[in-house]
Amino acid sequence: MKTAEIMANLAAKHPGENEYLQAVQEVLESIEEVYNQHPEFEKAKIVERMVEPDRIFTFRVTWVDDKGEVQTNLGYRIQFNSAIGPYKGGLRFHKAVVPSMLKFLGFEQTFKNALTTLPMGGAKGGSDFDPVGKSNDEIMRFCQAFMTELWQCIGPDQDIPAGDVGVGGREIGFLYGMYKKLAREYNTGVLTGKGATWGGSILRPEATGFGALYFTQHLLHKAGKDIVGKRVALSGFGNVAWGAATKAKQLGAKVVAISGPDGVCEIPDGITDEMIAYMLDMRASNRNKVEDMATKFPEKAKFTAGKKAWSVPCDIALPCAFQNELSEDDAKELQKNGCWCCCEVSNMGCQPGAIHYFQNNGILFAPGKAVNAGGVATSGLEMTQNASHISWSAKEVDDKLHFIMESIHEQCVKYGTQPDGHVDYVKGANIAGFMKVATAMLEQGII
Ligand code: 2IT
Numbered sequence: 001m002k003t004a005e006i007m008a009n010l011a012a013k014h015p016g017e018n019e020y021l022q023a024v025q026e027v028l029e030s031i032e033e034v035y036n037q038h039p040e041f042e043k044a045k046i047v048e049r050m051v052e053p054d055r056i057f058t059f060r061v062t063w064v065d066d067k068g069e070v071q072t073n074l075g076y077r078i079q080f081n082s083a084i085g086p087y088k089g090g091l092r093f094h095k096a097v098v099p100s101m102l103k104f105l106g107f108e109q110t111f112k113n114a115l116t117t118l119p120m121g122g123a124k125g126g127s128d129f130d131p132v133g134k135s136n137d138e139i140m141r142f143c144q145a146f147m148t149e150l151w152q153c154i155g156p157d158q159d160i161p162a163g164d165v166g167v168g169g170r171e172i173g174f175l176y177g178m179y180k181k182l183a184r185e186y187n188t189g190v191l192t193g194k195g196a197t198w199g200g201s202i203l204r205p206e207a208t209g210f211g212a213l214y215f216t217q218h219l220l221h222k223a224g225k226d227i228v229g230k231r232v233a234l235s236g237f238g239n240v241a242w243g244a245a246t247k248a249k250q251l252g253a254k255v256v257a258i259s260g261p262d263g264v265c266e267i268p269d270g271i272t273d274e275m276i277a278y279m280l281d282m283r284a285s286n287r288n289k290v291e292d293m294a295t296k297f298p299e300k301a302k303f304t305a306g307k308k309a310w311s312v313p314c315d316i317a318l319p320c321a322f323q324n325e326l327s328e329d330d331a332k333e334l335q336k337n338g339c340w341c342c343c344e345v346s347n348m349g350c351q352p353g354a355i356h357y358f359q360n361n362g363i364l365f366a367p368g369k370a371v372n373a374g375g376v377a378t379s380g381l382e383m384t385q386n387a388s389h390i391s392w393s394a395k396e397v398d399d400k401l402h403f404i405m406e407s408i409h410e411q412c413v414k415y416g417t418q419p420d421g422h423v424d425y426v427k428g429a430n431i432a433g434f435m436k437v438a439t440a441m442l443e444q445g446i447i
Contacts, residue, residue, distance in 0.1 A: 003025075003028045003029065003032055006028065006047060006048065006051070007021065007024070007025055007028065010024060010051060014100070014103075016100070017099070017100035017103065018100065019100050019101050019103075019104040019323060019324075019348070020099075020100045020101075020103040020104045020107065022104065022348070022352065023104035023107050023108055023348055024051050024104075024107060025352075026348075026352065026355075026426070026430070027107070027111065027430050027434065028047065028051075030424075030426055030427040030430040030431060031047075031430055031431055031434045034415075034431050034434070034435070035047065035434075038438075040442060041438055041442065044441070044442055044446065046438045046441055046442065049441065050081065050110075050434075050437065050438070050441065051107070053078050053079060053080045053081075053103060053106055053107075054079045054080060054081060054082060054087075055078075055079050056076065056077070056078050056079075056099065056103075057076065057077040057078075057079075057125075057149075057150075057153050058074065058075070058076055058099075059074070059075045059076075059149035059150075060072060060073075060074065060075070060149075061073045061074065061075045061127060061129070061142065061145045061146050061149065062145060063138075063141045063142050063144075063145040064141060065138055065141075066135050066137060066138055071142075073127050073128050073129045073142070074097075074127060074128050075125070075126075075127045075146050075149055075150065076097070076099060076102050076125050076126060076127070077123065077124075077125035077150060077153050077154070077159070077161070078099075078102045078103060078106040078123060078124050078125060079106075079121075079123050079153075079159055080103075080106035080107060080109065080110050080121070080122040080123055080124070081106075081110040081121050081122045081437060082121035083121060083437050083440035083441045083444065084113070084114060084119055084120065084121060084436060084437060084440045085113070085118070085119035085120040085121045086120065086121055086156075086157050086158055086159060086160060087121045087122065087123035087158065087159035087160070088109070088113055088120035088121060088122065088123055088159070088160050088162075088376065088379065088380070089105070089106060089109040089113070089122055089123040089124040089125070089161070089162070089164075089376070090105075090109075090124060090125075090126075090161065090162045090163050090164030090167065090376075091124075091125045091126045091127075091161045091162070091163065091164055091167045091171075091175075092105065092124070092125075092126035092127075092164040092165045092166060092167065093126055093127050093129045093130075093131050093142075093165070093166030093167050093171070094126070094128070094130065094131075094165050094166050095128055095129075095130035095132075096128070097126045097127060097128045098128070101323070102124045102125060102126060103124075104323070104347075104348065105124040105164070105347055106122055106123055106124035107122070108122075108347055108348060108368070108369050109122035109123060109124055109376070110122025110433070110437060111369050111429070111430060111433030111434065111437070112368075112369035112370075112372070112373045112376060112433065113373075113376055113380075114432070114433040114434075114436040114437050115369065115370060115373050115408045115411060115429060115432055115433050115436075116373050116376060116377040116380060116404055116408070117377075117404055117407050117408075118377060118380035118381075118404075119380075120160075120376065120379075120380055123159055123161070124164070125150070125161055126164065126166075126167070127142075127146060129142050129146075129166075131166045131286050132286055132287070132288045133286060133287075134286055136170075139170065139171060139174065139286075140174045143171050143174035143175045143178065144174060144177075144178040146175065147174075147175050147178035147179050147182070148178065148182065150175075150179075151178070151179050151182045151183060154179075154190055154191075155187070155190060156187050156188075156189035156190050156383070156386070156387070160189065160190060160191065160192060160379070160383060161175075161191055161192075162191060162192040162193045162375075162376070162379050163193045163239070165238065165322065167193075168193070168205075168238075168239050168283065169193060169194075169195060169200075169205060170284070172191055172192075172193045172194055172195075173194070173195055175191060176190075176191050176194060176198075179191065188386040189382075189383050189386035189387055192204065192379035192382040192383060193205070193379065193382075194382070199382075199385075199386050199391075200382065201378055201379075201381055201382035201385055201391070201392070201397055202391070202392065202393065202394045202397050203378060203394055203397045203398060203401065204375075204378045204379065204382055205239060205243065206242075206243040206246060206247070207243065207374045207375050207377070207378035207379075207397075207401060208239070208240045208243055208244075208345070208372050208374055208375030208378075209239075209240050209241070209242060209243020209244035209245070209246060209247055209320070209345070210243050210244075210246070210247045210374060210398075210401060211371075211372070211373065211374015211375065211377065211378070211401055211404070211405050212240075212243075212244050212247075212318065212320075212343060212345045212371045212372055212374060213227075213244060213247035213248055213251060214247075214374065214401065214402055214405040214406070215343065215366065215370060215371045215374070215405045215408065215409055216316065216318075216341075216343045216366075216371070217251065218405065218406060218409040219341070219343065219364060219366055219409065219425070220341070220364075222409070222413065222423065223364055225341075227248070227251050227252060227253050227316070228251070228252035228253070229252060229253070229254065230253045230254070230315040230316055231253070231254050231256045231313065231314040231315045231316070232248045232253045232254065232255045232256065232314060232315070232316045232317075232318060233255075233256060233257040233309045233310065233312045233314035233316070233317050233318070233334075233339075234248075234255060234257065234258055234259075234309060234317075234318040234319075234320050234345075235258070235259045235308065235309040235310075235318075235319050235320055235321040235325055235326075235346075235349075236258070236259065236260070236319075236320040236321030236322075236346070237258050237259075237260055237279045237282050237283065237290055237293070238279075238283050238320075238321070239283065240320045240345055240346070240372070240375070241258060241279065241320040241321070241345075242276060242279045242280060242283070244318055244320050244345055245258065245271055245276050245279065246276055248318075249270070249271060249273070249276065253316070254269075254270035254271075255267065255270055255271040256268060256270060256271075256312055256313075256314055257309040257312035257314065258271070258279070258290060258293065258309065259290055259307075259308055259309035259321070260288065260289055260290030260291070261288060261289075261290075262288075262289045262290055262291055262305060262306075263290060263291065263303055263304050263305040263306050263307050264290065264303070264304055264307045264308060264309050264311060264312060265290050265291070265293045265294050265301040265302065265303050266301065266302045266304065266312050267300055267301050267302075268302075269300065272297075272300065274297075275293065275296075275297055275300065275301070278293065278296055278297070279293075290303070291303045291305075308325075308326075308330060310326060310330040310331075310333055310334050311333060311337075312337070313337040313338050313339075314334070314337065314338070314339050315338065315339060315340060315341065316339065316340075316341045316342070316343070317334050317339050317341070317342040317343075318342075318343055318345050319342070319344055319345060319346045319349030319350060320345040320346055320349075321346050321349070322346055322349070323346065323347055323348040323349060324348065324349070324350075324351050325346060325349050325350075326342070326344075326349055326350045326351065326354050327351050327353065327354055328351060328353030328354050328356075328357050330354060331350075331353075331354040331357040331358055331363075332357065334363075335357075335361060335363060339363065340362075340363055340364065341363065341364040341365075342358055342363060342364070342365050342366075343364075343365075343366045343371045344365070344366065344367050344368040344371055344372075345368060345371055345372050346368055346372070347368045347369070347372065348368060349368055350365075350367075355367075355426065359424070359426075365425060365426070366412070366425035366426075366429075367425060367426050367429050367430075369429050369430075369433065370408050370409070370412055370425060370428075370429040373404070373405075373408055374401050374404065374405055377401065377404045377405075378397065378401055381397055381400055381401075408429075411428065411429070411432035412425045412428030412429050412432065413428060414428070414432065415427065415428040415429075415431040415432045415435070416428020416429070416431070
């Protein structure tokens with residue numbers, strides 16, 4: 001494979017789409033060696049086909065705000081790859097959403113979904129709608145307007161959206177309500193992350209964070225370490241950070257920092273259950289300020305404006321917020337402050353320089369597409385329950401999630417173990433996901 005040539009072609013076709021190009025570059029670098037051992041992949045131009053989405057839907061979303069003013073946003077659904085199953089992936093509502101961001105996420109999703117052991121292709125969608133400062137009614141009207149376009153593109157065996165940044169249980173409820181009205185069918189399996197009383201899977205809200213901690217446990221055990229008593233710094237306070245904090249505490253770790261776009265809250269004695277529950281109120285308020293935690297719990301949390309979670313001394317860093325949120329300088333600061341493990345929970349949360357720094361300085365590192373796959377995996381379990389019109393107990397779902405995270409860890413070890421015995425989790429995850437999708441594409445012919 002000529003990685004440089006493929007990247008140059010892609011960059012010429014998609015100028016300025018830096019996040020998308022960054023995601024593709026990372027995968028191509030790690031699969032190059034394996035790819036070259038399979039001339040049949042080269043002949044079928046698997047990589048050239050895999051780096052482009054199957055199709056992209058773009059639409060205008062017009063709605064009316066609380067002041068009666070007309071607002072227009074852009075909506076997207078990117079159906080990236082359907083080699084191993086129907087398109088599957090979240091919707092992101094964030095002011096910075098552009099096609100490049102959703103293409104990187106859809107590309108990552110394709111590999112991640114392949115790791116879950118479940119039959120799901122890759123997709124992503126969303127809008128540049130900014131939920132910050134919006135009322136509940138505005139969120140509802142936007143979701144309804146968004147679905148009047150999206151509903152034609154999706155279906156339970158075709159494309160199944162879910163939540164991502166800015167889209168949680170509330171938004172999925174509003175989206176589903178409008179879908180049902182337009183389609184005139186109770187197609188429960190068309191969206192995942194639904195409410196528990198209408199087809200949602202128990203544990204789906206917790207699943208990304210829980211799965212990330214199960215993965216972290218496997219990684220630590222493989223390295224002869226344990227999570228009990230370890231200090232964890234995490235970024236964000238949304239759904240993913242909430243699940244991660246909950247499980248980290250349950251497993252005996254101490255969460256000493258959470259952060260937001262406004263700064264960091266240091267929590268020297270570790271986060272409490274009350275504080276974890278308050279993260280949900282912070283998310284629902286749409287204020288997007290982590291300072292609210294320190295205002296609510298002044299004895300426990302100390303807020304510092306403009307600082308990241310990576311400035312707080314810790315053993316384990318868990319980026320749970322946004323892509324490229326952890327830079328090479330952050331990686332250096334983490335190491336200086338005693339950190340020896342980083343499990344990326346957000347999609348592409350670490351910049352390439354940070355990943356290389358971790359890998360070259362003996363810091364355990366695992367990439368988002370392996371660590372955070374428990375979220376979409378539990379979406380897959382929700383689809384199975386919907387298709388068979390049943391609901392599983394929390395124990396059944398949790399057992400399956402455990403099994404899936406263990407299996408993802410095993411795949412990373414299988415494909416990522418290096419001659420000196422250490423595991424390169426980036427290579428492992430990328431090669432495992434690639435082999436599955438590439439084999440399916442090859443067997444399905446030139447399409
Ligand atoms: O990045 C992700 O894996 C998600 N936002 C979850 C996608 C899903 O379909 O559950």
